[in-house]
Amino acid sequence: MSRLHQRIREARGLTGLSQEALAIDLGVSRSAIAQWEMHPGGTVPAVENLIALARRSGMAFEYLATGRGARIAGEPILNVAEEPSAYRQLSEQQRRLLDCFDALGARQRAGLLDLLDSSSRHKRR
Structure with a gap:
């Protein structure tokens, strides 16, 4: 194998x-x-x-x-990125925000979410 x-x-x-x-x-x-x-x-x-x-x-x-099972599953898919259907229901500003978020690395995403979470907690006080 x-x-x-x-x-x-x-x-x-x-x-x-x-x-x-x-x-x-x-x-x-x-x-x-x-x-x-x-x-x-x-x-x-x-x-x-x-x-x-x-x-x-x-x-x-x-x-x-x-390493187990059939080697080939089917035809290669030339574009592995899927079009998120939920994006179609969002405003242009929301789509832009999600596109920018998707372009970030994992650490950058986590840092941004921490920042947004702390900001929203601060506003609730």
Whole structure:
């Protein structure tokens, strides 16, 4: 049975993309892709990134994550980002705010939420 880093490299091979191009598609850094493909000592991608890679490559998620089951799930999906249907019901200002929030890194999002939470608690006093 292959190891995770080998299956990740195999999935990238199915996309026909370089590490840099795949990183752009998945919304991660090129170094993240390189780390996922590195053995030993590489990092393990988050489940959300494995799902996105499986969808982008056409590889079955179970096979990509565990090495078990069918290797291919279907045709690759060229655009792994989904159009959030809830955005259509929001005002333009709300959509802009969510787009900006989505562009932030995880730490920046957490910091912004902490700031907003503290601000709203301060106003309630």
